[in-house]
Amino acid sequence: MNGLSRRSLLAAGAATGAALALGKLPAAQAQTALPAVRWPFEIFDVHIHCSLVYFQPVESLIAEMDRAGVPHGSLTQFFGQYDNEYQFQVQQRYPGRFGNIVHVDGTKPESANQLQAYANRGACGVRLDPGVRTAGSDPYAVWKGAAAAGLSISVFGGTVKSLLTDEFAKIVEMLPQTSFVLEHQAGDYNNFAALDDVKAAFALSRYPNTYIMIGGLGEFSRRANPVTRPLPFVQPIPPVLDMAYDAFGAQRMMWGSDFPASAPREGYSHSLLWTMDYLSTKSIQEREWIFGRTGRTVFPVKTV
Amino acid sequence: MTDERLTRRSLLKAGFAAGLALGAGFMKAPAAFAQSAPAGMRGIVDAQAYVSDVWYLPVESLIGEMSRAGVERAVLVQYDGEIDNDYQFDAVRRYPGRFANVVAVDYAKPGAPATLAELAKLGAVGVRIPASFRSPGSDPLAIWKAAADLNLAVSCSGTPADFGSDAFGQIVAAYPHLPFVIEHAGGAYGSQAPIDALKKVYALAKYPNAYIKIGGISEFDRRLTPVVEPFPFAVPLPPVLDLVYAAFGAHRMMWGSDYPPVAGKEGYHNALGYTFAQFKDKSADDRAWIFGRTAATVFPVKA
Numbered sequence: 001m002n003g004l005s006r007r008s009l010l011a012a013g014a015a016t017g018a019a020l021a022l023g024k025l026p027a028a029q030a031q032t033a034l035p036a037v038r039w040p041f042e043i044f045d046v047h048i049h050c051s052l053v054y055f056q057p058v059e060s061l062i063a064e065m066d067r068a069g070v071p072h073g074s075l076t077q078f079f080g081q082y083d084n085e086y087q088f089q090v091q092q093r094y095p096g097r098f099g100n101i102v103h104v105d106g107t108k109p110e111s112a113n114q115l116q117a118y119a120n121r122g123a124c125g126v127r128l129d130p131g132v133r134t135a136g137s138d139p140y141a142v143w144k145g146a147a148a149a150g151l152s153i154s155v156f157g158g159t160v161k162s163l164l165t166d167e168f169a170k171i172v173e174m175l176p177q178t179s180f181v182l183e184h185q186a187g188d189y190n191n192f193a194a195l196d197d198v199k200a201a202f203a204l205s206r207y208p209n210t211y212i213m214i215g216g217l218g219e220f221s222r223r224a225n226p227v228t229r230p231l232p233f234v235q236p237i238p239p240v241l242d243m244a245y246d247a248f249g250a251q252r253m254m255w256g257s258d259f260p261a262s263a264p265r266e267g268y269s270h271s272l273l274w275t276m277d278y279l280s281t282k283s284i285q286e287r288e289w290i291f292g293r294t295g296r297t298v299f300p301v302k303t304v
Numbered sequence: 305m306t307d308e309r310l311t312r313r314s315l316l317k318a319g320f321a322a323g324l325a326l327g328a329g330f331m332k333a334p335a336a337f338a339q340s341a342p343a344g345m346r347g348i349v350d351a352q353a354y355v356s357d358v359w360y361l362p363v364e365s366l367i368g369e370m371s372r373a374g375v376e377r378a379v380l381v382q383y384d385g386e387i388d389n390d391y392q393f394d395a396v397r398r399y400p401g402r403f404a405n406v407v408a409v410d411y412a413k414p415g416a417p418a419t420l421a422e423l424a425k426l427g428a429v430g431v432r433i434p435a436s437f438r439s440p441g442s443d444p445l446a447i448w449k450a451a452a453d454l455n456l457a458v459s460c461s462g463t464p465a466d467f468g469s470d471a472f473g474q475i476v477a478a479y480p481h482l483p484f485v486i487e488h489a490g491g492a493y494g495s496q497a498p499i500d501a502l503k504k505v506y507a508l509a510k511y512p513n514a515y516i517k518i519g520g521i522s523e524f525d526r527r528l529t530p531v532v533e534p535f536p537f538a539v540p541l542p543p544v545l546d547l548v549y550a551a552f553g554a555h556r557m558m559w560g561s562d563y564p565p566v567a568g569k570e571g572y573h574n575a576l577g578y579t580f581a582q583f584k585d586k587s588a589d590d591r592a593w594i595f596g597r598t599a600a601t602v603f604p605v606k607a
């Protein structure tokens with residue numbers, strides 16, 4: 001890992017785009033009042049939250065994205081929030097900038113029809129817990145509703161183990177035309193999952209319609225205390241990203257900042273820069289997939 | 305205390321003006337975000353905010369949140385585990401008049417008091433010390449004594465057990481001219497506020513040099529799922545704010561956002577707006593102290 005701190009880069013006077021091509025990071029510009037980063041390819045952030053009643057409003061998100069040189073992303077509704085109107089408002093207010101991943105109460109039979117209505121309004125995805133089952137005659141109605149509406153499904157159950165059920169695999173297999181995005185390293189998120197469990201969850205890559213979302217290193221690494229520089233994590237970093245790459249490959253990996261939930265960790269810019277740095281041995285074409293093209297393909301920004 | 309909820313939406317509906325013209329050079333709020341300081345209040349000071357170049361978010365993020373929420377100044381408090389204060393000093397220099405600087409040192413080192421003296425010369429107005437900390441060597445109170453000798457204020461982190469211990473009370477009593485600011489309402493930081501333990505903490509109010517910080521509602525109450533609007537927390541609220549007010553009074557209370565950790569909870573502006581609404585029935589003068597004057601007095605922004 002060749003993590004570079006903002007200070008060291010300032011001192012070295014590193015350029016932005018050229019630095020990336022050389023496997024270095026334009027971190028200096030990311031966290032100062034200097035001009036925003038310009039990447040050699042377009043970054044797409046597949047996992048961002050905004051809200052008026054919880055987390056931060058979209059204006060906070062826009063400021064972080066601009067500083068980090070991220071032009072586009074997908075708004076991902078936070079769990080428990082079934083009112084998606086703010087996300088639709090944001091999508092309209094910033095046309096062409098955001099995809100919209102809504103959330104519904106999947107236990108309710110009407111949720112399937114609701115998803116079609118959301119898709120008609122410009123949603124590109126729905127966020128579901130892998131354990132959710134719809135009341136009534138068809139327990140998979142919400143999953144099928146997402147498929148019928150042409151939505152990709154962003155999946156998170158809070159833990160890796162939540163994905164390790166035969167029933168979830170059956171759902172993935174049942175809907176082969178639907179993209180299933182396993183969020184947060186398949187649930188290795190703030191819980192330091194056992195690598196054997198992570199590996200088992202990554203085995204879902206056997207289904208070609210599965211994808212993996214990766215975030216900042218802080219999602220699965222412990223912060224060093226006292227703080228260390230240039231990288232503030234306990235070394236070695238768990239090999240989760242390597243495992244994800246081996247299982248899914250670049251064209252089925254997508255990066256998401258998890259802002260503002262990443263604000264109490266390494267923050268927006270570092271969630272991008274350090275993850276990019278960790279994968280700096282990959283070709284620039286592969287990084288373009290991981291940090292842009294895959295996300296943009298699975299969660300397209302729709303015109304509303 | 306009422307449970308009237310003051311959300312951005314309700315403010316927007318009420319037609320509050322943006323009122324964010326804090327002066328030339330400050331970031332202006334985007335037009336779509338018309339939030340201003342609650343009730344148009346001026347002089348709001350955020351007593352607990354963090355900035356960093358390796359963790360959390362940079363100072364530009366904080367400036368943006370403050371400007372959007374109508375917060376004029378903030379106290380930069382060094383975060384746990386960080387003893388390199390250069391970035392904070394840099395932030396203070398880059399935004400003159402907006403930040404007070406509460407530093408941290410490696411307290412376990414024998415030279416910690418001397419290091420603290422150097423930081424005070426550079427403009428630090430406070431130091432963050434865990435309530436349970438005792439210095440190595442012959443004088444376990446050496447770092448506390450150094451803070452007192454340097455005319456700093458101490459921002460104290462800790463649990464209710466730390467704050468409520470007899471030993472901590474003795475330290476507060478030993479340095480009557482040293483302001484001790486108890487963070488996070490005395491350790492009420494989590495979804496289950498231990499009220500009995502907190503009452504023991506609030507007994508520290510008998511010392512006139514004891515102060516207390518309050519933050520957002522999420523520090524001591526849980527968010528409801530599914531989300532409830534306009535106020536997303538379980539009600540009735542645990543009586544933390546009532547107990548704090550009854551013990552310390554407005555002149556020894558100060559609000560702090562806890563940004564950016566609060567960004568992962570109710571967010572900056574709601575940490576201010578939701579908490580401000582809980583003091584609706586207090587006088588304007590009381591609110592002015594809680595949301596600005598106390599912090600400005602204890603942690604002054606140096607020229």
